[in-house]
Amino acid sequence: MTAQSRGECGDAARRRIGDAYRAACALELDALKPGNVHRASAGHGMTVADFLTSAAVSADPLTAPGLGLGERVYRAVAATRAAVGCNTNLGIILLCAPLIQAALDPADPLMLRARLLSVLRTADRRDMDGLNRAIRLAAPGGLGESAQHDVAAPATAAPLAVMALAADRDLIAAQYATGFQDLFERAVPLFVQLQARWQDPAWAAAGLYLDFLGRFPDTHIARKLGPARARALTRRAAPIAADLVRAARPEPFREALLGLDRDLKEAGLNPGSCADLTVACLLIARLAPADPYSSAAADTRRIPRTGPDTPDPMPAI
Numbered sequence: 505m506t507a508q509s510r511g512e513c514g515d516a517a518r519r520r521i522g523d524a525y526r527a528a529c530a531l532e533l534d535a536l537k538p539g540n541v542h543r544a545s546a547g548h549g550m551t552v553a554d555f556l557t558s559a560a561v562s563a564d565p566l567t568a569p570g571l572g573l574g575e576r577v578y579r580a581v582a583a584t585r586a587a588v589g590c591n592t593n594l595g596i597i598l599l600c601a602p603l604i605q606a607a608l609d610p611a612d613p614l615m616l617r618a619r620l621l622s623v624l625r626t627a628d629r630r631d632m633d634g635l636n637r638a639i640r641l642a643a644p645g646g647l648g649e650s651a652q653h654d655v656a657a658p659a660t661a662a663p664l665a666v667m668a669l670a671a672d673r674d675l676i677a678a679q680y681a682t683g684f685q686d687l688f689e690r691a692v693p694l695f696v697q698l699q700a701r702w703q704d705p706a707w708a709a710a711g712l713y714l715d716f717l718g719r720f721p722d723t724h725i726a727r728k729l730g731p732a733r734a735r736a737l738t739r740r741a742a743p744i745a746a747d748l749v750r751a752a753r754p755e756p757f758r759e760a761l762l763g764l765d766r767d768l769k770e771a772g773l774n775p776g777s778c779a780d781l782t783v784a785c786l787l788i789a790r791l792a793p794a795d796p797y798s799s800a801a802a803d804t805r806r807i808p809r810t811g812p813d814t815p816d817p818m819p820a821i
Contacts, residue, residue, distance in 0.1 A: 539768030599679060
């Protein structure tokens with residue numbers, strides 16, 4: 505293969521991956537996601553148009569050849585900030601950038617997950633500096649300060665080491681620390697299963713989002729309003745999510761989900777981390793449709809019908 509033909513193949517791959525990223529972002533907006541922005545309802549000072557613009561402008565830097573993970577993330581966040589003036593997609597970019605970098609490698613025949621692990625393991629301190637610059641630029645609410653590996657200070661460790669320390673309090677960091685285990689082994693198989701059953705990708709994406717919301721206290725809410733509020737929402741969402749993903753058809757849940765959506769937005773509760781995880785799953789499903797996902801991991805009979813049992817009093821939502 506000549507250098508010119510390799511370049512042409514690279515350009516085609518970049519277009520394909522960029523299209524997959526934009527399509528994943530658009531599909532997530534089609535999904536009825538209580539508390540988050542979707543086509544039936546804006547919220548939290550942001551609109552569907554803001555997110556579509558963010559996806560459009562961040563696709564080019566995310567798919568640029570020859571960039572390290574940190575620079576890839578920083579350029580995508582900078583492009584978003586310049587276009588919409590607020591933090592619409594920091595979490596999306598942090599999750600999608602390593603997946604896109606893994607997919608861009610034309611020389612590696614391994615499955616996407618194995619290539620992703622290589623990207624995460626080889627990211628170094630310079631990459632962590634890039635991630636920190638991106639986080640500072642996006643200025644997510646409730647970030648605060650940290651005694652170790654604060655984003656305002658120069659990086660002293662690689663992303664995997666830093667994310668491992670934050671994994672118990674941040675859903676995105678947890679994916680880095682575990683090699684996106686939950687997404688590959690539970691969430692993507694669930695999306696594939698729901699799409700096959702319902703023949704409706706937007707509803708399948710909504711079911712995926714509700715499953716996250718019913719299993720994980722959302723760390724965007726926890727940072728802004730405290731862990732107790734996030735856990736209370738998980739307890740409320742868990743039985744709804746369990747019923748939805750078991751349903752033969754999702755449409756009867758529409759009014760209940762719209763009601764929950766209104767409640768959460770009136771209370772200022774935005775499960776942004778669960779929405780970010782949803783986009784990453786939709787991207788994986790598009791980038792690696794032939795990868796062997798474990799159907800057993802997505803067995804909806806295993807989904808608990810109640811949320812996490814915690815001693816916190818349940819605050820009003």
